[in-house]
Amino acid sequence: MPSFPPALVLSLGALLIPFLRGPLRKLYLLALPIVSFAALLATPQGSSFDYEAFGHTLTLMQVDKTSLLFGYVFHFAAFVGVLYALHVKDTTQQVSAVIYAGMALGAVFAGDLITFWLFWEGLAFSSVFLILARRQADSNRAAMHYLLVQIVSGLLLLVGIALYMHGHDGATAMARLTPSGSGHSIFNLDWAGPGVWLIFLGLGIKCAWPLLHSWVTVGYPAATATGAVFLSAFTTKCAVYALVRLFPGTEELIWIGVGMAGFPIFYAVIENDLRRVLCYSMINQIGFMVVGVGIGTELALNGAMAHAFCDIIFKGLLFMTMGAVLFRTGRMNGSDLGGLHRTMPWTAAFCAIGAASISAFPLFSAFISKSLIMIAAAREGYHLVWLVLLFAAAGVLEHAGIKIPFFAFFAHDSGLRPKEAPRNMLAAMAISGLACIGLGSFPDLLYRHLPYAIPDYALPYTWPHVIQQTQLLVWSALAVGTLMLLRFYPPELRSVNLDADWWYRKATRAFVAFGQGPLMRIFGWLSKAVHETIPTGLRYFARNPGGAVRLAFDRVALGWAGLFRGMPAVDAAQERLREDQARFAETTPGAAWPISTTVLYTAVVFLVFLLVVLA
Amino acid sequence: MSHPPVPTEPIFNPEDPEVPVPVRGTGDHGTWFTRHVRGIIIGLYVTAFVVLMLDLFYAKHSYFSEEDWFGFYGFYGFVGCVTLVLLAKLLRKAVMRSEDYWDA
Numbered sequence A: 001m002p003s004f005p006p007a008l009v010l011s012l013g014a015l016l017i018p019f020l021r022g023p024l025r026k027l028y029l030l031a032l033p034i035v036s037f038a039a040l041l042a043t044p045q046g047s048s049f050d051y052e053a054f055g056h057t058l059t060l061m062q063v064d065k066t067s068l069l070f071g072y073v074f075h076f077a078a079f080v081g082v083l084y085a086l087h088v089k090d091t092t093q094q095v096s097a098v099i100y101a102g103m104a105l106g107a108v109f110a111g112d113l114i115t116f117w118l119f120w121e122g123l124a125f126s127s128v129f130l131i132l133a134r135r136q137a138d139s140n141r142a143a144m145h146y147l148l149v150q151i152v153s154g155l156l157l158l159v160g161i162a163l164y165m166h167g168h169d170g171a172t173a174m175a176r177l178t179p180s181g182s183g184h185s186i187f188n189l190d191w192a193g194p195g196v197w198l199i200f201l202g203l204g205i206k207c208a209w210p211l212l213h214s215w216v217t218v219g220y221p222a223a224t225a226t227g228a229v230f231l232s233a234f235t236t237k238c239a240v241y242a243l244v245r246l247f248p249g250t251e252e253l254i255w256i257g258v259g260m261a262g263f264p265i266f267y268a269v270i271e272n273d274l275r276r277v278l279c280y281s282m283i284n285q286i287g288f289m290v291v292g293v294g295i296g297t298e299l300a301l302n303g304a305m306a307h308a309f310c311d312i313i314f315k316g317l318l319f320m321t322m323g324a325v326l327f328r329t330g331r332m333n334g335s336d337l338g339g340l341h342r343t344m345p346w347t348a349a350f351c352a353i354g355a356a357s358i359s360a361f362p363l364f365s366a367f368i369s370k371s372l373i374m375i376a377a378a379r380e381g382y383h384l385v386w387l388v389l390l391f392a393a394a395g396v397l398e399h400a401g402i403k404i405p406f407f408a409f410f411a412h413d414s415g416l417r418p419k420e421a422p423r424n425m426l427a428a429m430a431i432s433g434l435a436c437i438g439l440g441s442f443p444d445l446l447y448r449h450l451p452y453a454i455p456d457y458a459l460p461y462t463w464p465h466v467i468q469q470t471q472l473l474v475w476s477a478l479a480v481g482t483l484m485l486l487r488f489y490p491p492e493l494r495s496v497n498l499d500a501d502w503w504y505r506k507a508t509r510a511f512v513a514f515g516q517g518p519l520m521r522i523f524g525w526l527s528k529a530v531h532e533t534i535p536t537g538l539r540y541f542a543r544n545p546g547g548a549v550r551l552a553f554d555r556v557a558l559g560w561a562g563l564f565r566g567m568p569a570v571d572a573a574q575e576r577l578r579e580d581q582a583r584f585a586e587t588t589p590g591a592a593w594p595i596s597t598t599v600l601y602t603a604v605v606f607l608v609f610l611l612v613v614l615a
Numbered sequence B: 001m002s003h004p005p006v007p008t009e010p011i012f013n014p015e016d017p018e019v020p021v022p023v024r025g026t027g028d029h030g031t032w033f034t035r036h037v038r039g040i041i042i043g044l045y046v047t048a049f050v051v052l053m054l055d056l057f058y059a060k061h062s063y064f065s066e067e068d069w070f071g072f073y074g075f076y077g078f079v080g081c082v083t084l085v086l087l088a089k090l091l092r093k094a095v096m097r098s099e100d101y102w103d104a
Helices: A006-019 A022-042 A065-084 A091-109 A113-132 A137-167 A194-206 A214-222 A227-233 A235-246 A251-262 A264-270 A274-295 A298-329 A345-359 A366-379 A383-409 A423-441 A463-485 A501-543 A545-564 A568-586 A595-614 B037-057 B072-095
Strands: A046-053 A056-063
Touching (some): A022 A065, A022 A091, A056 A065, A056 A113, A065 A227, A065 A235, A065 A298, A065 A423, A091 A113, A091 A227, A091 A235, A113 A137, A113 A194, A113 A227, A113 A235, A137 A194, A214 A227, A214 A274, A227 A274, A227 A298, A251 A264, A251 A274, A251 A383, A264 A383, A264 B072, A274 A383, A298 A366, A298 A383, A345 A366, A345 A383, A345 A423, A366 A463, A383 A463, A463 B037, A463 B072, A501 A545
Antiparallel strands (some): A046 A056
């Protein structure tokens, strides 16, 4: 099979979807990721598909172990996602989802920054339709929020790349921007600068760093049941990939990652929308990866990539189970759900597998990936980081391991008796569930595709690791169970929890309110002055400038004299002024003032002008 | 825990409009899980005790000194989760608003 860039197989192939009907379209949808995967396997390692653009030689495909790993799992996600969404008849969603997957593949195989940026923008514009396809007022608003943030990220990246190229003789290679080794600060001016900072920040937005993360928690829960499955796989993982590629060993990432792993779990406990809980959980998991990139040793980078690989699969599985619930019941709030295991036992079982995987139970996938990052942090002596990550690992069990399956499928009986998920959804969940268990049970399946060898001390199946991890999880579950039994666990409540988007949502609202209120009034005044007050005044003045000046003078003088109202002389003067004003209003312009006067005034103005200019 | 009232009307499902969600069918509502709540809880406590005791039976390879404490991981998980839930309850006081907060 001749090689062809997978990104183009998917994104160009997607354009044919609208022309196919019925079973043919379904077959075609399923075939696209498979053909694309075959095209990837046929592409040789190294750079290929060079093209000329913008005066640079750009590279469409850079195939090495790092990009291949993401390429494999993106194909997996694309295939499972398409299978999961096979019942959907909405062409918009089908086309945009496949293009979106293609853009993600394009981004991870991009050999240069410009190509990367093009696909990075493509990610934003193709994915937003998965939110818009919900076709509801609130999801449209969420989609705009999502798109605006994505565009800001793209612009930062673009400007950053331009500045970086300007400072580096047009270098565009998609290679590390940091010096080799680890422990570099992004504020080190020897290698960083505004361009590098902007690239860093642009990636950070799509990576959902703390305070920049709201587009995830606003956008993804507003997507369609099937759309969220695609969304959960690609955008944020492309950002993780780019950090691995461009900024390994950047020390700030450790602390950013610690923040990402730490703060969202608190929100996850109190959030009612179960897909939003998954979003917070996703930020938490990406936090582990970002810490790994920040540590930057071979083991840590392996861990970051392995965890991204596993996360795409188990987070996709969890989003699929919640999507099935949304599809069958039309609800997603924990407060409205519960007891669904009666009629959706398979979905409940797959959800439990996803929950065990994300919680990192032995034999499930995160057990073999998260541990690499933990060990890397411990070996490099990041004691506090290690303690926070361990706390976050316990917190994952609380919100993703227990809360999600418990409130959807168990807890109190909501009375809902939905049908089991459609067969295509169940098949997709089964494939992902098997992959979670397969990776967790046979870690070498994944390890041999990692860029670096896994040293013996980091192998996951040792007695200490198995027992300690089990102990951590079981006792965490015990804590949650005990709190529930004591009725101390916070109930699911219909509510909104304020988050980092508060300030810019409030700020934009204040800006709009300012625009509609005070700003409009100021413009109103200006407009009135320019269009009415000043011309009217000028016309009035022009009828008889001398008279107008005299009248104005009289009015001011008599205004002061008004203090002595009642004196006959003053009253008489005011009466005279009124008569003068009335007569003035009847004056025909030009009649009392011949052209010569106008010429005189013009000459005076001209003289003043000359004096000002020449002085 | 307070729960919303159980709906009694079939509910229109926006994503799958053909199929209204059936509500509380007839017959037995109990399942294996609902009948064994007590057993599951006891099982959890027993498992917790067993994995704690396992700490006595293997050689630790610790990076930090606290890992050598008996039952450190169990203790840390338990305390961590209790702290997490308690702090989250406090967080609710600070950030929770009514559902139509952003619509107002």
